[in-house]
Amino acid sequence: MSATRGLAALCSTLGFVLGFAAVVSADEVGQKLVRLEPEAPVKLRPGKQLEEEPLYGVYYDRREPSFYTGFAPRSQDPNRVHLQVGRGNQLRITAVLSEEVISGYARDLLTRRQTYRDLIAKRRVVLTQNTGFEEFENTTEEIDLEELVADEVKLSPSELMERNLELMERLNPGRIFRVDIPVDQLVRRWASHLRPVDREKLSRDRELELVNLMLPTRLWIAKLSPQNKRALRELIAVTPQGETLDPDALDELRPRFLAFFQKMSKGLYPERDGSIRFVEFTAIHPIGTFNDYTDFNGEKIPLYPTPGRRALTTHQRTQTVDHIPTKLSYSYFPWLPYMHVGDTLHNSFHTLWWPMPANGPEFLPPEWQEVDRGSRDGEPFENLWLLSRGPMSSGCTHLNAGHISELRQLMPSDTQKLYEIDVFLNRSYDYDVFDIDGDLEPEVMGVKYYIAYSLRNKRPNRLRARNERHAFYKWLYAGSDIRFDPNTDRVWFAKVQDGRFVERTAKKGRIYRDLPLYEAEYQPERIQFYRPRSIEFVRELRKVALEHPFDGMPPSRSPAE
Secondary structure, eight states, X not given: OOOOOOOOOOBOTTSOOOOOOOOOOOTTTTOEEEOOOTTOOOSSOOOSSOOSOSOSSEEESSOOOEEEOSOOOOOOOGGGEEEEEETTTEEEEEEEEOHHHHHTHHHHHHHHHHHHHHHHHTTSSOBOSBOHHHHHHHHHHHTXXXXXXXGGGGSOHHHHHHHHHHHHHHHSTTOEXXXXXXXXXHHHHHHHTOOGGGGTOOOHHHHHHHHHTTSTTTOOOOOOOHHHHHHHHHHHHTSOOSSOOOHHHHHHHHHHHHHHHHHHTTTSSOXXXXXXXXXXXXXXXXXXXXXXXXXXXXXXXXXXXXXXXXXXXXXXXXXXXXXXXXXXGGTTOXXXXXXXXXXXXXXXXXXXXXXXXXXXXXXXXXXXHSOOTTBSSSSOOSEEEOOOSSEEESSSEEOOHHHHHHHHHHSOSSHHHHTTOEEEEOOTTOBOEEOTTSSSOOEEEEESOOOOEEEETTEEEEESSOSSHHHHHHHHTOSTXXXXXXXXXXXEEEEEEEEEEETTEEEEEEEEEEEEEEEEOOOOXXXXXXXXXXXXXXXXHTTOBTXXXXXXXXXXXXXXX
């Protein structure tokens, strides 16, 4: 089919500039771009006000710096962090947790707490506006964090791992996944995907498909070296033909499969006692995307104009990937570029730039306008950061304040390692299909967040869809393939297409039938505001970890060391 020239998206440091810089492919599915103004009507008439309780977003009075007060672990290895944007306007962050991260988790929390306490005591940090730090303190007191660290000398390595995993699960409910997949099941499934023609000739795309099918939805290899291509062909050659493998054939194939698998997966998924066993932390956050729609199968869905595998990169003014804007509208939050547009502009992960007075938009009901929960002075907050999950940006990817803070927490402290992290941006119509719990039954990734609104004159204007689950999903997913079980209210899709990546290009992936929607809980946004300090101070405070003390402060150590 003919390709359709798409609109390119870009963001300036002010976030308001729109231009043309890229071509969006419409291969294989007949995509047609439709330019809509923010106020263009949609098929489903939006409700006028939010219907849920005010449990979303971040309330605030002034735009000031903040530090993270949640409990997500930090992965110091960039190869273990996977970022994926799929249809439905959500970002999935999956970190494969190393033994070092798990065994050091309690000490890492203690390092952060001691750092915050020391800076507050010395008045290098003066807390303002909210009580996020007190909530963090209360939780660490409830779990008796200091005693947990002191007890580590009594624990064997395996006992320490198990205790810290249970602690992670307690502090991050629903986001820690212990995956255990029998090797023989993986080998049999992989062998069943082979076709007779694969033994004769393999295209580049088919080579990548077969390698990534060794651990479906978790391997995202986009390029193979000549040596690895030969190794793949050798593995195919020794794999018996037919639907099933007899025990003798399985015994012969298993070690060859594992050797190639460990090489291709860089050892992230170790084999133990006949199973591939590992632990992951997965966060799924709603996002705002380019302020436009595209037609897909006669329906309008949010447009992703710059799909592809993109590495985090420098901000062209400050020359660092770990950028913090000087524009007060971004309130010192992280700004993580993944694409240059021209000589000065970027597409980036960043937070919201527009003001939203708590008593401003008509879609905020009275109970949203007088929120004092977590207020340091006991008075209702004046403003609100509330993400719009849908078309909104000039090309960047919006995350709400607490979620972009958590994103930076999950990444390595060392700024140089951020350049090694890729962002996998699906095409507009390709879902993020992921086997989140490792049961080999993939699901469409989603999140329980049903708020989307438009801007008018750079101010929040009106809801794009009713703030109710069924109505919102019919708008967001364009309705045609979405199903609701009347008895369980379970959501699934009759037909789903995911994405894959060849080198830096996003392409059509596999077709699935009757896949359920995995609906992650919306995560409370855990941050603490403080009086403005230098950009460098704000940046360094976000890097604090067991392996990365702040400003010369010694790390917390186990009594056994």
